[in-house]
Amino acid sequence: MSIEVREITKIFGDFTALKRVSLEVPTGDLVALLGPSGSGKTTLLRIISGLEFPDNGTVVFQGEDTTNRSARDRQVGFVFQHYALFRHMTIFENVAFGLRVRPRNVRPSKSEIRDKVMELLKLVHLDWLADRYPVQLSGGQRQRVALARALAVEPKVLLLDEPFGSLDAQVRKELRRWLRRLHDELRITSVFVTHDQEEALEVADRVVVMNEGRIEQVGTPEEVYDMPASPFVYHFLGSVNLFHGRVHAGRVQIGELELDAPDHVGTQEGPAVAYVRPHDVELARVKTDNGASIEAIVRDVHPVGALVRLELDRLDSDGVIEAELTRERYNQLKLLEGERAFVKPRNLRVFLKDL
Amino acid sequence: MFDVLAFEARAGQASLARATTEPAIVRIVLIGTTLTFLGLFLFVPLIAVFAHALAKGIGAYWESFREPDALAAIRLTFLAAAVAVPLNLIFGVAAAWAVAKFDFFGKSVLITLIDLPFAVSPVVSGLIYVLVFGLQGWLGSWLAAHDVKIIFAVPGIVLATIFVTFPFVARELIPLMQTQGTEEEEAACVLGANGWQTFFQVTLPNIKWGLLYGVILLNARAMGEFGAVSVVSGHVRGLTNTIPLHVEILYNEYRSVTAFALASLLALLGLITLAAKSFIEWKTERQLAASESVSEKGAT
Numbered sequence: 001m002s003i004e005v006r007e008i009t010k011i012f013g014d015f016t017a018l019k020r021v022s023l024e025v026p027t028g029d030l031v032a033l034l035g036p037s038g039s040g041k042t043t044l045l046r047i048i049s050g051l052e053f054p055d056n057g058t059v060v061f062q063g064e065d066t067t068n069r070s071a072r073d074r075q076v077g078f079v080f081q082h083y084a085l086f087r088h089m090t091i092f093e094n095v096a097f098g099l100r101v102r103p104r105n106v107r108p109s110k111s112e113i114r115d116k117v118m119e120l121l122k123l124v125h126l127d128w129l130a131d132r133y134p135v136q137l138s139g140g141q142r143q144r145v146a147l148a149r150a151l152a153v154e155p156k157v158l159l160l161d162e163p164f165g166s167l168d169a170q171v172r173k174e175l176r177r178w179l180r181r182l183h184d185e186l187r188i189t190s191v192f193v194t195h196d197q198e199e200a201l202e203v204a205d206r207v208v209v210m211n212e213g214r215i216e217q218v219g220t221p222e223e224v225y226d227m228p229a230s231p232f233v234y235h236f237l238g239s240v241n242l243f244h245g246r247v248h249a250g251r252v253q254i255g256e257l258e259l260d261a262p263d264h265v266g267t268q269e270g271p272a273v274a275y276v277r278p279h280d281v282e283l284a285r286v287k288t289d290n291g292a293s294i295e296a297i298v299r300d301v302h303p304v305g306a307l308v309r310l311e312l313d314r315l316d317s318d319g320v321i322e323a324e325l326t327r328e329r330y331n332q333l334k335l336l337e338g339e340r341a342f343v344k345p346r347n348l349r350v351f352l353k354d355l
Numbered sequence: 356m357f358d359v360l361a362f363e364a365r366a367g368q369a370s371l372a373r374a375t376t377e378p379a380i381v382r383i384v385l386i387g388t389t390l391t392f393l394g395l396f397l398f399v400p401l402i403a404v405f406a407h408a409l410a411k412g413i414g415a416y417w418e419s420f421r422e423p424d425a426l427a428a429i430r431l432t433f434l435a436a437a438v439a440v441p442l443n444l445i446f447g448v449a450a451a452w453a454v455a456k457f458d459f460f461g462k463s464v465l466i467t468l469i470d471l472p473f474a475v476s477p478v479v480s481g482l483i484y485v486l487v488f489g490l491q492g493w494l495g496s497w498l499a500a501h502d503v504k505i506i507f508a509v510p511g512i513v514l515a516t517i518f519v520t521f522p523f524v525a526r527e528l529i530p531l532m533q534t535q536g537t538e539e540e541e542a543a544c545v546l547g548a549n550g551w552q553t554f555f556q557v558t559l560p561n562i563k564w565g566l567l568y569g570v571i572l573l574n575a576r577a578m579g580e581f582g583a584v585s586v587v588s589g590h591v592r593g594l595t596n597t598i599p600l601h602v603e604i605l606y607n608e609y610r611s612v613t614a615f616a617l618a619s620l621l622a623l624l625g626l627i628t629l630a631a632k633s634f635i636e637w638k639t640e641r642q643l644a645a646s647e648s649v650s651e652k653g654a655t
Contacts, residue, residue: 051541071545078545084538088560098546101556153546 001062001156001189002027003048008057010043017043019213020057025206027062028187030180032200035210036236041193042161044210048191049159050074061156074157077150077188081162083142085134091145092130095120098153120148123182140171147179151186160192164199176203197237201225209233231351234275241281241321243274243345252350255316257292261350271353276345278309281323283333284342293342296321298335303327312341404622408615419616427593428601428617431509435516435584435597436577442517443573447524448566452558454525455532456540469525472518480518481586484511507589512597515583520576527569528562535561564639568632575628579621 003025010018018040025031033041046052048059050071058067066074085094095117099108108116121127124144134142143163150158163179164172180203183190194200200207201221209216209224209232217229228234245254250265252258252274264272287293296312299320303309308330312321321343325333335341377385409416419425453459454466472480486492488505498505505511539561543553559566581599588595590604598617605614 049545051545071541072547072549074545076545078542080538080542082538084542086539086542086557097543097548097556101543101546101548101552149542149546 003157003189003191004060005044005048006058006060008044008047008054008059010040010047010052010054016213018047018054021213021215022057023208023215023218025189025191027189030183030190030192030203030205032204032207033191033193033210034195034197034200034207034236035216036195038212039210040213041195041208041210045159045161045191045193048157049076049078051078075153075155077153077155077158079143079146079150079158079160079163081165083134083139083146085142085145085149087134090131090133091121091126091137092117094134094145095149095152098149116152117148120152123151124148138171139167140175143167143175147182151188155188158188158190160190162193162195164196165194172199179203201237209236211236226347228275228349231273231275234349239278239322241276241278241345243276243319243348245272245274246270247272247350247352252348255294255314257294257344259292259345259348261348264350264352267352272350273353274345274348274350276348278322278324279307280346280348281321282344282346283310283312283323283325283335284344285333285335285340287342293344294321296341296343298337298339298341301335301337303330310335312343314343401622404615404618407611408619410615411612415612416616419613420620422613424593424596425601425613425617428596428598429620431512431595432578432597432599434509435513436574438513439516439520439577440570440574443521444524444566444570446521447526447528447569447573448562450525451528451532451562454529455535456537466529469522471522472520473522473526477519477580477582478586481515481583484515484518484583484587488514506587507591507595509595511587512584512595515587516577516580519580519583520573523573523576524566524569527565527572531562531565532558564635568635571628571631571635575625578624 003023005021005023008018008021009016021040021044023044033044035041043052047054050059050066050069050073054067058065060066061074071078086097089097096113099113099116102108118127118130121130124147126141126144126148129137129141129145134145137145147160147163160179164175167175176199179192192203201224204221206218207221207224208218211232217224217233219227219229224233225237228237234240243254245252246269247253247261247264247267248269250261252261252264252272254274259274261272261274284293295315297315298310299313300311301308306327308325308327310323310325312323313319314321323343333341408419420429450465450469454462485506487494488498488511489495490499490506492506503510505514539557540553543557548556578597579599580597581603584597585600585603588597588600590596590600592601592604596604598621602614602617602621605611605617
C-alpha cells in the first residue's frame with residue numbers, strides 16, 4: 001500500500017515539529033526517515049500511524065484519505081523504540097494480542113491463532129521462546145518479538161521508530177541486515193526512523209533527510225550521499241570539508257585554486273562554500289603541473305582499519321582539511337606529521353552562501 | 356509516596372549492608388533502641404487492647420459484640436467502607452489514568468486537589484460537610500424542605516468517609532502509571548484493541564498490585580476514620596455511630612470490656628491490613644527480583 005502525506009503541519013505548544021511536509025512512499029518500498037533529534041522524523045512517523053494527528057494536511061493510504069482515522073483502524077504495524085511489549089504476557093500472548101482483540105466475527109479460531117503466531121515466531125527465529133516473558137529476553141530478541149507482534153495483524157504498512165536505537169553496535173548491525181532481508185521477502189511498505197546515517201544508507205531503498213521540521217532531500221542512498229541537495233545534508237551524512245571561496249561564471253575560486261562549478265554557470269559573482277568529502281581529497285608531495293592546489297602541513301595521522309585519516313592545516317588560511325586515503329595510497333606517499341603536502345579536491349559541490 | 360521511598364530503601368539494602376558494616380556494638384545499640392521503642396509504643400498498647408478486652412473472660416468478650424448498638428456500629432462501619440472503597444477505587448483509577456497518560460490544562464491543580472484530604476485536618480473536612488449540608492448550611496434549608504437528611508445521618512458518614520479516603524488509590528497509582536508510560540497502550544491501540552480491551556488486558560494487569568495496595572490502605576482508613584466522621588455523625592446510638600465512635604462512647608461510660616472488645620476488632624483489622632500489605636510488597640519484590648536476575652542472565 002502506498003503512503004502519501006500532503007502538507008503536514010504539527011505544532012506542540014510553541015514548538016513546530018513539522019512544517020508543511022509532503023512525502024510519497026511507493027508500495028513495497030523501505031524508506032528511512034533520517035535526521036537529528038528534534039527534526040520531526042518521529043512525529044511524522046506517528047502521524048502516519050495515527051498515534052498523532054496533524055494540525056494541518058492529509059495522510060493518504062493507497063489513494064484513500066485516512067487523516068481522521070484512528071490508529072486502530074489504519075491497519076499499520078508499529079514497532080516502538082523501546083519495544084513496548086506487554087510485560088505481563090508471554091511472548092506467545094504478545095504476538096497473539098492483535099488477533100485476540102479482534103471482534104468475534106473476524107477473529108481467527110484458537111488453532112488458527114496458534115499456527116499464525118508460531119509461524120511468525122519461526123520467522124523471527126524465536127519460536128523456542130514462546131513461553132517466556134519479555135524481561136527474560138535480550139534487547140535484540142525483544143525487538144524481534146515486537147516485529148513479529150506488529151506483523152501478526154497483517155499490516156499494509158510497517159512503521160518502525162528507531163528500531164535499533166537501544167541495541168549495542170554488534171546486534172544492531174546484524175539486526176538491520178536481517179530487517180533488509182525480511183523486507184525483501186515480505187515486501188510490505190515500510191518506513192523507519194533513524195538518526196544513524198549508516199543505518200539509513202545501508203538498509204533503505206530511499207532516504208528522507210529531515211531537519212527542523214522540513215524535508216531536506218529525498219533520494220536513494222547513493223543520491224543523498226553523493227549529491228547532497230543542501231549543506232545540511234552534506235554535514236549530516238558523513239564528514240565533510242568546507243572551502244570558502246567565490247563563484248563566477250561556472251568557476252569557483254578557493255585561495256589560489258580555481259575549479260569548475262558546473263551548477264553555477266549562470267550565477268553572478270558571489271561568495272560560496274564548496275563541500276568535499278574527505279575521501280575526495282587528493283594529496284601529493286609535490287605541486288602539480290598547473291599549480292591548482294592548496295598548500296598544507298600534516299598535523300595528524302590516524303590509521304583506522306583499511307583507511308588512513310589525515311588532518312592538515314592550510315597554509316593560506318587557518319582552516320583544517322580532513323583527508324581519507326586508502327592504506328595503499330598512504331604507503332606510496334608516506335606523509336608524516338609536520339610534512340608539507342599539496343591538496344587537491346575532487347568532486348566538490350558548491351553552494352552559494354546565504355546572504 | 357511514602358511507600359515508594361520505603362521501596363527504594365529496601366532495594367538499596369543488600370548493597371548497603373556490604374558497603375557499610377558497622378561494629379557489633381553499634382548495631383546492637385541501634386537495633387535495641389528500635390525494638391525498645393517499638394515495644395513501648397506499639398506492642399504494649401496492642402497487647403493492652405486485647406488484655407483489657409478479655410479481662411472478664413472470653414464470654415464477656417463475645418457478649419460485647421451481641422449488643423444491638425455495637426452490632427449497628429459494626430454494620431455502619433462496613434456500609435461506609437463498602438460505599439467508599441468501590442467509589443474511590445473507580446475515582447482513583449480514573450484520576451491516575453488522566454494524570455499519568457494525558458496532558459491537559461489544570462493538571463497540576465488536579466494533583467494538588469487529590470492531596471487535599473491528606474493536607475487538611477479530618478475535623479475540618481467534617482466541618483465542611485456540616486457547612487454545606489447542615490441545617491444552617493448552604494443547602495440546609497433546601498435539603499430540609501425535601502426531607503433529605505445528610506448531616507447527623509448515614510449519608511453524611513458515608514460522604515465524610517469518601518472524602519478522607521479518596522487520595523489513597525490515586526496517590527498509589529500516579530507514580531506507578533507515570534513510570535510505565537503510555538507505550539504499551541499505544542501498542543495495543545495500533546494492534547486494534549479498543550479502549551476497554553486496552554484497559555482490562557494491558558493497563559490493569561500492569562497496575563494490579565499497586566491498585567490492591569492502595570485499596571487495602573483505603574479500606575483500613577475508611578473503617579478507622581474518627582475525626583471527620585465524628586463531626587458529621589451526631590453520635591446517635593445504634594444509628595450514626597461507627598466502630599471508632601462507639602468505642603469512644605463506651606470508654607467514656609467506663610464500659611472498658613465492651614470498648615476494648617470493639618477496639619480489638621479495629622486492631623485486628625489493622626493487623627490483617629499489615630499482613631496483606633507485607634504480602635503484596637513481598638510478592639512485587641519477588642517478581643521484580645526474579646525479572647532482574649533473569650534479565651541479567653539474558654543480557655550476558
